[in-house]
Amino acid sequence: MWINKDAFAKAGLDPEAPLATWDDVIKAARVIKAKNAADIPVMTSWPTWSQFEQFAAIHNVEYATLNDGFGGPKPQLKIGSAPFVKQLDMFLSMQKEGLFSYQGRDGKPSPIFYAGKAAITFDSSSIYGQLVTSAAFKFAAAPLPYHQDIIKSPINSIIGGAAFWAMTAPGRTPAEYKAAASFFKFISQPENDSAWAEKTGYVPVTVAGNQMIESQGFYAKNPGSDVAVKQLTRTQPTPLSRGIRLGGMPEVRVIIEEEWEKAIQNGTPAATAMETAQSRGQAVINRFAQTLKA
Known part of the structure; x- marks a missing residue:
């Protein structure tokens, strides 16, 4: 979670005060909106990764059966379960209240925060370099917030970020x-x-x-x-907080984002959106599993 400290100061909030829970975030967002301290109180980049995958890890919530896919090629998605519905429903309610603004998929929203137009955003730790070189405001990183009614104390988050792959091909020397x-x-x-x-x-x-x-x-x-290092290492990983491995995972992510967008644009209830995402995503996983048998 990234914080625009100048926006917090403008709203009369202490930017050093921890926003440990989602209740804390919402309370701060309401003050920021009331004081018109930022164009956007809360936004997010990488919605699926930050708000569902990381959410599942730190709350020790099952994303898919078979230990989130590590136990076999055909796990069953669990993103239609109550915790995920609660998470999406929270964002839909925040959007209606003017506290949250959906600004697109992947890293598309990031420049909005760079420009100082948002008070709180969720993004990769890797935007640090960009903020250092371009931000005209004071900023800070903070751990991801959690729901106290799901877990009393959050556990470790999961690794993300770019990766190098050494690809083989015919004729490699x-x-x-x-x-x-x-x-x-x-x-x-x-x-x-x-x-x-x-x-x-x-x-x-x-x-x-x-x-x-x-x-x-x-x-x-x-x-x-x-913050990112501490968040990744603050507890011993559980079978539900060591990562997610799904066949066709990039496509599953897109499906979740599509259903999120439909919920925001068309008023689809959170439960319906997540059930649809689960069904569509499961079809992708099943097709991938079939290719392994060929």
Whole structure:
């Protein structure tokens, strides 16, 4: 969760006061709206990832059977269950009240926050580098909020972000594989891992890299820059908080976003939207499972 500290100050809110729960977020959003402290009190980037996948992890809620897909290729989606309906219904209610504004899929909404037009947004830790170079306002990172009636204390979030993949193909030479291995070795060296994380906001992917960031005093000099690391590591992962593995997962994400948009634009009830997303998403997973039998 990213906070525009200037908007909070304009609203007379303490930007350092924690917004631990969704109730806290909603209360702050109402003040921000009443004081006209920002064009948009609350928004989100990456809706499916931040508001359903991460939501499921920190609340220890089942996203799909078979340990969220890690136990086999044909899990059953559970996104039509009560916790997910509650989450979407909350956003629909916030939208009607003028507290939340849906601004699109994936990272499309991010520039709106960069421009200082939103008081609170949900986005990747990797926008840190962009904010440092372009934001004309004070900002801060905070842990994702949680619902107290679902979990008493939130557990670890799950990793996201960009990834490098070494793809094979006919005719690859031993020299090419050696070069790929050298590159991965290079980027995983502590000095490179730490430098990348410090500049971009992406979390370091090695323990040594994180230790170097700490020893250099970066976290101490940049309060809040370690929020993502702390959130990822604050508890031992459970079978429902170590990640999600679904065949056709990118398509499933799009389906959820489509149903979210229909709910906002057409007034589709949250329960109907999530049931439809579950049914459509399950069809994608089933088709993927069939390809494994071929």
